[in-house]
Amino acid sequence: MEPTRITCTRVEEEDLDARYLAGALSEEEAEAFEEHYFGCDRCWAAVQIGLDVRAAAQTGMERRVDPPALAVARGSEPRPAPIAPRRWWPLAIAATVAVLAVGLWQWGGRSPVMPTGDGLRGPADSIHAVASFRGRTLVLSWQGTPSADRYGVRLQKRDATVVVERIVGDTSFAIPRDSLSGVADRERLFWEVRALDALRRTIARSRLVPTEVPASR
Amino acid sequence: MFPTDHERYSADQDPTGPPVPGVPTESELAARYWDRIRLFATRRVNDASLAEDIAQETLRRVIEALRAGRVQNTDAIAGFVFQTAKHVCMHAHRSAGREARAMRRLHDPSDADVVGPDALTHLVSEERRRRVRTALETLSPEDRDLLHAVYFAQLDTAELAAKLGLSPGALRVRKHRAVQRLAAALGARQTDETLSGDRELNE
Numbered sequence: 001m002e003p004t005r006i007t008c009t010r011v012e013e014e015d016l017d018a019r020y021l022a023g024a025l026s027e028e029e030a031e032a033f034e035e036h037y038f039g040c041d042r043c044w045a046a047v048q049i050g051l052d053v054r055a056a057a058q059t060g061m062e063r064r065v066d067p068p069a070l071a072v073a074r075g076s077e078p079r080p081a082p083i084a085p086r087r088w089w090p091l092a093i094a095a096t097v098a099v100l101a102v103g104l105w106q107w108g109g110r111s112p113v114m115p116t117g118d119g120l121r122g123p124a125d126s127i128h129a130v131a132s133f134r135g136r137t138l139v140l141s142w143q144g145t146p147s148a149d150r151y152g153v154r155l156q157k158r159d160a161t162v163v164v165e166r167i168v169g170d171t172s173f174a175i176p177r178d179s180l181s182g183v184a185d186r187e188r189l190f191w192e193v194r195a196l197d198a199l200r201r202t203i204a205r206s207r208l209v210p211t212e213v214p215a216s217r
Numbered sequence: 218m219f220p221t222d223h224e225r226y227s228a229d230q231d232p233t234g235p236p237v238p239g240v241p242t243e244s245e246l247a248a249r250y251w252d253r254i255r256l257f258a259t260r261r262v263n264d265a266s267l268a269e270d271i272a273q274e275t276l277r278r279v280i281e282a283l284r285a286g287r288v289q290n291t292d293a294i295a296g297f298v299f300q301t302a303k304h305v306c307m308h309a310h311r312s313a314g315r316e317a318r319a320m321r322r323l324h325d326p327s328d329a330d331v332v333g334p335d336a337l338t339h340l341v342s343e344e345r346r347r348r349v350r351t352a353l354e355t356l357s358p359e360d361r362d363l364l365h366a367v368y369f370a371q372l373d374t375a376e377l378a379a380k381l382g383l384s385p386g387a388l389r390v391r392k393h394r395a396v397q398r399l400a401a402a403l404g405a406r407q408t409d410e411t412l413s414g415d416r417e418l419n420e
Contacts, residue, residue, distance in 0.1 A: 015373050021337060022371040031303075034257050039295030044253060049396050050368040052403070054350035055341035057369040080294055153313070162343060181344055 006036035008043055017046040021054055048155060129193050129206040134174065136214045140191045141172040145204045148195035152202070155180075155211075156190050167196065177214045185215040220318065240283045246276055250295075254302045255340055261306045265339050271309050275302040352402035360395035367392055 011017060016033050019025050025033065037044040096103040129142035140153060153173045163183060164175055173193075183189065189211055195204040241249075254275050258268035278301050282288050288297050342347070353361050366372045372380075378388040 012393070013385075015367070018371065019373070021368060026369065030260070034260075035296070035299050036396050038250070038253055038257075038299040045400065046396060047256070049364075049399055051341055052345065052349040053353070053364045053368040053399070055338035056346045056353060057365055058338050084376070161347070164343075182347055212379060 007033050008040060008097050011043050012037070013047070017050050021047065021050045034197070035058065125207045126204040127193055127195060127206040130193060131191055131209045131211040133214065134164060136177040137174050138177065138180075138211055138213070139172060139174045140193060140209065140211075142193050143194035144171045147203060150196045151193040152196055154194075156181070156192070168203045169213060177216065180213065181215050185213060187213045189213060240291070243276065243280055246294075246298075250279075251299050252296070252340070256337065257299075257302055258309075259337055259340055260304055266319065267293060267309060268340075271302065271305050275305045278305070296412060348403060349399075352399055355402045356395065356398055359391075360398055363391060363395050364399060 006016070011033070016025065016029070020033050021032055036048055038121075127142050127145060132139045132141070138155070140155075144152070145151075150167050150169055151171065152166060153164070153166050154162060155175070156162050163180060166173065183186075185208055190208040191206070191211060192208055193206045194202045196202060224333075251272055253271040255268045258271040259265055262268060262271070275298065279294070279298050282297070282301075283291075283294070288294060290309075353364070356364075363377075365372065366377055374388045374392065375385050378385045381388065383391070
């Protein structure tokens with residue numbers, strides 16, 4: 001690609017928005033595209049939509065059984081051969097986890113969906129965590145893991161939708177009820193904490209700890 | 218070099234003086250460039266919080282320059298913002314900002330890092346993600362899966378078009394319409410006008 005001049009036509013023809021978000025452009029190309037979208041509302045809007053879709057898919061992929069690329073084959077289009085995405089392994093892992101998660105959910109009835117990704121790498125239930133309240137503040141406290149550099153804390157819904165996700169250095173985490181949006185009073189949520197090493201790899205994790213959302217004022 | 222928390226912009230605080238007629242206001246500049254600078258900076262520093270500092274410092278410098286009359290051609294503001302952001306980013310790597318942030322985190326663990334390898338997507342709040350997921354559910358499966366394939370599974374249009382038996386041009390039209398429909402479903406941030414193919418291209 002000629003990097004010096006970017007136009008909207010080139011953005012469309014060469015998928016610059018999607019390739020930029022995927023990190024697939026050279027540094028020179030990426031910078032030229034950035035200079036373009038600073039002055040172009042149309043291409044900036046496409047970048048925003050792409051970012052939205054990527055972000056939504058990342059947190060929602062554990063609930064999606066069929067990989068998106070394969071699902072493209074559905075519908076009214078001529079049915080193509082399955083498409084192998086360039087980065088097949090995250091999707092393969094996600095699909096496997098999603099199948100396991102759905103299976104657990106179906107088997108366990110009221111059991112929440114287990115988290116995906118890093119959460120499966122550490123020894124399960126190797127951190128003892130306790131949920132409590134300080135007034136209208138939800139608190140999770142846990143035992144420290146000697147080799148942990150930080151802790152990843154996640155508060156999620158029964159269907160594995162992430163409500164809050166943070167990395168902290170302490171062995172407790174608190175969040176006021178009023179800062180939780182999109183959750184109902186008395187809704188049952190689930191905490192999970194993971195011990196992370198310096199490279200942010202999970203080395204231990206807790207079971208899912210249930211908690212109930214206090215009523216709003 | 219970065220403003221402290223007390224110096225950060227707010228609706229009732231203007232560290233750079235009163236507005237100047239003919240010059241975009243701080244809020245106008247922020248509405249237009251804030252997210253662009255954050256994305257630009259996050260890609261470079263891989264830190265969403267530092268990217269916010271860079272965005273604030275960039276806007277502060279731009280407003281100062283505009284009010285001091287150092288940018289004569291207001292049509293060139295986008296380029297000026299870009300170059301300023303680039304300059305601020307380069308200095309951010311060398312500044313004490315990162316160290317100061319590490320110290321703040323040490324004292325306030327809730328001032329947390331984002332989780333996960335893709336820092337860009339953490340620019341999208343969880344609330345926004347929920348809205349996007351809801352909006353995606355209103356699309357047809359074909360639109361939804363096409364957007365996933367293009368933006369998430371990272372299949373380029375030529376490859377995807379070949380698999381679907383479409384010309385690249387036809388697939389681009391489908392993608393464009395899917396983007397429009399998602400933007401319409403989301404409502405606020407993008408409008409049909411800004412995404413419309415009828416709008417004059419920025420050639």
